[in-house]
Amino acid sequence: VARPGWRLRAWDRDDTAVLRGWVALFDAWSLAHPAPDDLAPAAVAEVVEAMPQVLSLLQLSAGPVPVPQLLDLLDQRVTELRTERCEIPYGPQPDPAAAADTPQDAPLPALLDWALHGLAAVGALTWADGQATLTPLGSWAVWVKLEQICVAAQSPAGHIEQAAEDMLRGCARLRPNAARAEYRAWLAARTVGGAVTELLTAARGEDALLRGLAFEALRVVGAPAEAEVRAVVDEPSLRPYALLWLAEQEGADPEDVHLVLTREETTWLWVDTAAAVADHGETQLLVRHLESAVQPTVPALLDEVRRVGHPRTVQVLVALAAAHPDPALAKAVRRAAFQVHTGGE
Incomplete structure (x- = not known):
């Protein structure tokens, strides 16, 4: 069952949302245009994996590319993929005469024909007179994918x-x-x-x-x-x-x-942030965090902290009491931690 979702609503006001939606369709071209049943699934998977290189050639060419040239590149890339998987025959080999009678994988021209039809179906390229050309939208999508690869490589x-x-x-x-x-x-x-x-x-x-x-x-x-x-x-x-x-x-x-937060939600977030500081920060950061509370006084803060029920409340108050230089304030915080721990007032 399909129904309109938030992305469709976003398209009415956000052009970038439309482009992201189209990139998702571009990524799924092989699902939007399924391979014919007479093409071997393993061969289809190889072509899907090899097509980014074919698309990159189309993008770099910035114009029509003859299908035979694309076929040569596809053949090279499929061979590379098989080599990377170390598909070396082992064990007893079939008799050559028997192998000749065994159906072979679909030839690459038929696979390339299917792939080009699929990419044309989603608007990524045009294909006529034995030449394929990326559409402006297709060229942009390939550029986006290349940029993502470059960003990932520069981690x-x-x-x-x-x-x-x-x-x-x-x-x-x-x-x-x-x-x-x-x-x-x-x-x-x-x-x-x-x-x-x-x-x-x-x-x-x-x-x-x-x-x-x-x-x-x-x-x-x-x-x-x-x-x-x-x-x-x-x-x-x-x-x-x-x-x-x-x-x-x-x-x-x-x-x-x-x-956008209620007073209770703000206090809960204050405790959660204090827990992060207590676990990973310096003691002085925890003391300074006390100043970020929305409550005007420490007693008011402690009163609201006790009520929000954050699971780390006791640990946060104990850490704050140990870190604060004011003995009177530290004592009040320790008392609040004890009250939370015992369930008292």
Whole structure:
């Protein structure tokens, strides 16, 4: 069952959303135009894997390319793929006479014919008079793919092949610009849907630092992550982060974006951030974090912190009491931690 989704609504107001949607169709050309049943599935898979090189030649040529030239390149690339897989015959070999009677894979001309028809069907190229030419849209899509490969190849910290959680841990020590570059490289090596799922899974863990970093990476993803982020708004541990992310995507003023959170959600986020600082930062950062609370006084902050029910409340208060230089304030914080721990008032 198919129904209109948020992407269709985005197309009415966002040209880049239209282009992203078309790139998804471009990526799926072999599904939009399925191979005939008489073509061997293994041979079809090889051609699909080899077509990026064919498209790159079309893009570099910036004009019509004769089909025989494309066929030569396709033949070379398929041979390279088979060599990379070390497809060397082993064991008893069939009798040559019997092999001659065995049906062979579909010839490459038939496979190339199918591939060109498929790419023409999604508007990536035109094909007539024995020549193929990328459309302007097709040329742009190939350029986008090449740019993504280049970005992935320039990963500054080398986390491309790691899972989201390990990548985020590695980026925790980087400066913001360097971390964003690493996020872009990591994202370029994955499908958007898979990357967003990985990041949200990492955000659900116990490490509050990874939660914040995961949403920083999702900011690099941008609008394509909107549906998945909107779906986690009702999860208590992700709600404040998701609401802030969505407000930013909708164009809220950076100075006012925090207004989308209730007082309780703001306090919960303060505790979560304090937990990240307590686990990974210096004690002075935790003391300075106290100044970022929206509550006008420490007693008011402690009162609201006790009520929000964050699972790390006791640890955060104990760490804050140990770090704060004011003995009276530290004592009040320790008392609040004890009350949360015992369930008292």
